[in-house]
Amino acid sequence: MAFNRSFGTAAYTIRQKKSGGLLALPAVLWLVLFFLLPLAIVFFVSFMSRGPRGTIVFPLTLEHYNRIFDIFFPVIVDSVRIALVTTVICLLVGYPLAFFISTRKSRRAQQIALFLVILPFWTNFLVRTYAWRVLLGGDGPVNNLLLSLGLIETPLTLLNTEFAVLVGLVYGFLPFMVLPIYASIERFDFRLVEAAYDLGANDWHAFWRVVFPLTLPGVVAGCILVLIPSIGAFVTPDLLGGTEGLMIGNLIQTQFRGTGNWPLGSALSVVMMAMVSLGLIVYMRFGGQN
Amino acid sequence: MRQVDVELRNVVKAFPTRHESGQLVAVDNVSLEIYRGEFFALLGPSGCGKTTTLRMIAGFEDATSGEILIRGQAVQNVPPFHRPVNTVFQDYALFPHMTVLENVMFGLEMEGVSKKEARKRAQEALEMVRLHQAEDRRPRQLSGGQQQRVALARALVKKPAVLLLDEPLGALDLKLRKALQYELAALQETLGITFIYVTHDQEEAMTMADRIAVMNAGRVLQVGTPEEIYETPATEFVADFIGETNFLRGDILEVNNPFAQVCLDETLTIKAAFNDQALTSGSRVTVAIRPEKVNLFSATGPVKYADGTNESPEEHRELLLRDPDINLVRGRVLRANYIGTDTRYVVSIGQNQQLVARVQNYGLRSDTTFHIDQEVYIFWDAEHSRVLTE
Ligand SMILES: Nc1ncnc2c1ncn2[C@@H]1O[C@H](COP(=O)(O)OP(=O)(O)O)[C@@H](O)[C@H]1O
Ligand SMILES: [Mg+2]
Numbered sequence A: 001m002a003f004n005r006s007f008g009t010a011a012y013t014i015r016q017k018k019s020g021g022l023l024a025l026p027a028v029l030w031l032v033l034f035f036l037l038p039l040a041i042v043f044f045v046s047f048m049s050r051g052p053r054g055t056i057v058f059p060l061t062l063e064h065y066n067r068i069f070d071i072f073f074p075v076i077v078d079s080v081r082i083a084l085v086t087t088v089i090c091l092l093v094g095y096p097l098a099f100f101i102s103t104r105k106s107r108r109a110q111q112i113a114l115f116l117v118i119l120p121f122w123t124n125f126l127v128r129t130y131a132w133r134v135l136l137g138g139d140g141p142v143n144n145l146l147l148s149l150g151l152i153e154t155p156l157t158l159l160n161t162e163f164a165v166l167v168g169l170v171y172g173f174l175p176f177m178v179l180p181i182y183a184s185i186e187r188f189d190f191r192l193v194e195a196a197y198d199l200g201a202n203d204w205h206a207f208w209r210v211v212f213p214l215t216l217p218g219v220v221a222g223c224i225l226v227l228i229p230s231i232g233a234f235v236t237p238d239l240l241g242g243t244e245g246l247m248i249g250n251l252i253q254t255q256f257r258g259t260g261n262w263p264l265g266s267a268l269s270v271v272m273m274a275m276v277s278l279g280l281i282v283y284m285r286f287g288g289q290n
Numbered sequence B: 001m002r003q004v005d006v007e008l009r010n011v012v013k014a015f016p017t018r019h020e021s022g023q024l025v026a027v028d029n030v031s032l033e034i035y036r037g038e039f040f041a042l043l044g045p046s047g048c049g050k051t052t053t054l055r056m057i058a059g060f061e062d063a064t065s066g067e068i069l070i071r072g073q074a075v076q077n078v079p080p081f082h083r084p085v086n087t088v089f090q091d092y093a094l095f096p097h098m099t100v101l102e103n104v105m106f107g108l109e110m111e112g113v114s115k116k117e118a119r120k121r122a123q124e125a126l127e128m129v130r131l132h133q134a135e136d137r138r139p140r141q142l143s144g145g146q147q148q149r150v151a152l153a154r155a156l157v158k159k160p161a162v163l164l165l166d167e168p169l170g171a172l173d174l175k176l177r178k179a180l181q182y183e184l185a186a187l188q189e190t191l192g193i194t195f196i197y198v199t200h201d202q203e204e205a206m207t208m209a210d211r212i213a214v215m216n217a218g219r220v221l222q223v224g225t226p227e228e229i230y231e232t233p234a235t236e237f238v239a240d241f242i243g244e245t246n247f248l249r250g251d252i253l254e255v256n257n258p259f260a261q262v263c264l265d266e267t268l269t270i271k272a273a274f275n276d277q278a279l280t281s282g283s284r285v286t287v288a289i290r291p292e293k294v295n296l297f298s299a300t301g302p303v304k305y306a307d308g309t310n311e312s313p314e315e316h317r318e319l320l321l322r323d324p325d326i327n328l329v330r331g332r333v334l335r336a337n338y339i340g341t342d343t344r345y346v347v348s349i350g351q352n353q354q355l356v357a358r359v360q361n362y363g364l365r366s367d368t369t370f371h372i373d374q375e376v377y378i379f380w381d382a383e384h385s386r387v388l389t390e
Helices: A002-045 A063-102 A107-122 A125-136 A141-148 A162-187 A191-198 A203-231 A235-241 A248-256 A262-287 B050-058 B100-110 B115-128 B144-156 B174-191 B202-208 B226-231 B236-241 B313-321
Strands: B004-016 B023-035 B039-043 B065-070 B085-088 B162-166 B194-199 B211-216 B219-224 B246-256 B259-265 B268-274 B284-289 B295-298 B326-338 B342-349 B353-360 B375-381 B385-388
Touching (some): A063 A162, A063 A203, A125 A235, A191 B085, B004 B194, B039 B202, B050 B085, B100 B115, B202 B226, B211 B236, B219 B236, B236 B246, B259 B385, B268 B326, B295 B353, B313 B375
Parallel strands (some): B162 B194
Antiparallel strands (some): B211 B219, B259 B268, B295 B375, B326 B342, B326 B375
């Protein structure tokens, strides 16, 4: 009896393993076809030369990488800086917001608040970004309000500045910060705060020693979800930043448009991916023991 | 006069309910005095307001009305982190992201104790609960009993004036619970810290506490030593909640000190002790009798003595009735359950009443046991039948 049972289990496991491999095949194919292969192509193209009218020709060269480090390096640094600032602002706004939402007593209030957070997704991103052009324009509501309040005398130049890019990026990516943090605060056991109070901690210590460390996974997830797309963003800097808010995403986009420079665009993409991957690896190595 | 560590004066806690009109009175006009260095138990069934009372002392809930004083100081406006009390939470509430040692050090660091000193004192506290070998582990790597000890060390390392414990052994299995009961009681005695110990387990309260407050539905029904609570329960609820009790309904025939005559039915009148000086004849009352206070002897066979002599039931009955403060009634065994140290009998008495008796199996089995349908005499000291007030 016991023998039969264990034998049966073993047979089942073996069958499961085999069919498991088979079942994974479509997923593996998918990954190879749509992820690894394009990546390999991009990687390869980045070492090719640009031919006449934007064609890709031999010989292999490091020219594009040299150019990136000679000419485009400041843009890359700017992109990273803008993405980091975006992430920090999203965190500073998103954490309190997520905290506020997840500590509402009524379930209904929480649901409504979360709904409001994701509501913008219902409209096209491009349309929403254009809306910011209107809002921040010289004759836009923001300037009009400030003028009518007498806070300024002449309209501020808000559009086509780095400030506008930051506003747009924070606006666009804030939900990606709020949602994972909300989830981790939601899971947090608030009796631990009482335990901290009981042991003599005030609000400040209870937060930094107990609440924050235990909601850190949500914070990290949110930061990654905001940082990575921010570095590569191109719609927002294009529409709101003009020539002032140029980011690496815009450079890449330009190289692929019309008779651009595909090898250079590829090299830029590779550099960007390398930076993001490096960041993640460093984080997983040193930051993510938990 | 003993010093009072914690005093509750007419404390009320009402929670608003879902329907705006209503409110739930979780703690209803509770007044208590808890002395310095005593092991004080708050005992009552689940939902009677024990945790809420404790949380008000700790400062996690504000009393709706009434006053709480800790060491003579009113603490209404004192936040939890400034009260000289610490809590061992029901489910321990250990910090999962800290090691055992860090958990214990936390409270000291909050006091501004240096890391080095905090570490030393935390290690001592862990040694006291015999967990120093686990100081680098995380709470979830520990068993329930070990987690309980960490919670204890974490609270005690702060050297609180009063330690609040909310069913600290509730999540543990019976055997471990028993062991830890004695350990906790011994620890309390050594440290001399006032313990306020919440439990719904009457045996636990009886074993550990110096004094017990029995609560029900937000009210404190009786406060006393385990012996007082057991021997002279003030209400039917207390008598029923602690140990097994017979309740007999009857009418007061006559009140003369120290006993009242209570008529249970036309054929059965007993003497019973009472507290309520306003007791008058004619009132309907409940009389409580503990099963182990009741003795039986056969109404049909001889009564045997240890020295080998015998006595007829009638002779024995006459002998007993010379004591005016004794109740002696005739009955018939309905059920008998042998449970080792004693046997539990259900005996019918009077016209239609039942009485549970627990008789110790001290002699040979045949001498002290009675069979079903056997006619017996049942007797007990009048002071062991107590008139209860509502
Ligand atoms: N925060 C609260 N809000 C509403 N009702 C509560 C709250 N805390 C406790 N209660 C109610 O108060 C009563 C007493 O609860 P509690 O003090 O936890 O009882 P015990 O600890 O004796 O089991 C219960 O009916 C409980 O539902
Ligand atoms: Mg409770």
